[in-house]
Amino acid sequence: MPFVETDIIIKGDINEIYPIVKDMESYPKFMDSVKSIKVIERGENSTLTQWKTELKGKPFNWVEKDVFYDEDYKITYELTSGDLKKFEGQWTLTENPEGVKVHLTVDFEFGVPMIASLLNPIAKLIIKQNLDSMLTGIKGEVEK
Template sequence: MPCVETKIVINGDSKPIFEIIKNMEAYPSFMHDLVSVEILERGENTTVSHWVSNVDGRKIVWTERDTFYPEEMRITYCQTEGDLKKMEGEWRLVPVSEGTEVSLLVDFEFGIPMIAGLLNPILKKKVRENSENMLTAVKAQIEK
């Protein structure tokens, strides 16, 4: 199962960065690959969100459960249904001398074992690019 972790240092305090990351329904306004993010359920420290993305002209759709840990500056997510067999991971924010290091972990499985060897390297590259774009977009929101 491919796993991708990307990191970026953002010149800013972790609390406002956490609020931007937590506000997932706003992502399509500053992340060009996302068509929509809709919050289906909202709990005290959880949401269930429905995502539609456009990756290289291919529509990818999924629903995920997000759990927020504001005291730890961490958000976990896990696909509950969607186009991939598995997609889960977490956002972590850690204070560093230059600001806040933000990391995004994505663990995924395409779900077709016979062609996984061929597709996983391609998907891993696309997930890394998408993750880097997400981190850069969050950075731009804080440092603009």
């Protein structure tokens, strides 16, 4: 199962950056690949969100459960339905001498073993580029 991770340093206060990361519905405003995010269900410390994205011109859609650990500045997410068999990971924010380090991970699986060996390397690259783009979008939103 491919695992992708990336991070970025954002200048600012962790208490101002975390709410922007947590407000997933606003992502389409500053992330080109994210077409829409709709909250289907809202719990005390979680949401069920429907994502519509585009990766390299192809639609990629799913529903995920997001769990918020506000005191730790952490968000975990896990696929409940969608285009992959497995899609899960986490956002973690930590204070850093240069600002706030935002770390994003994803662990995914196609669910079709015959094509996985062919597609995994390409998918890892595309997902890494998309994660980097998401973090750059958040950085731009915070530092503007």
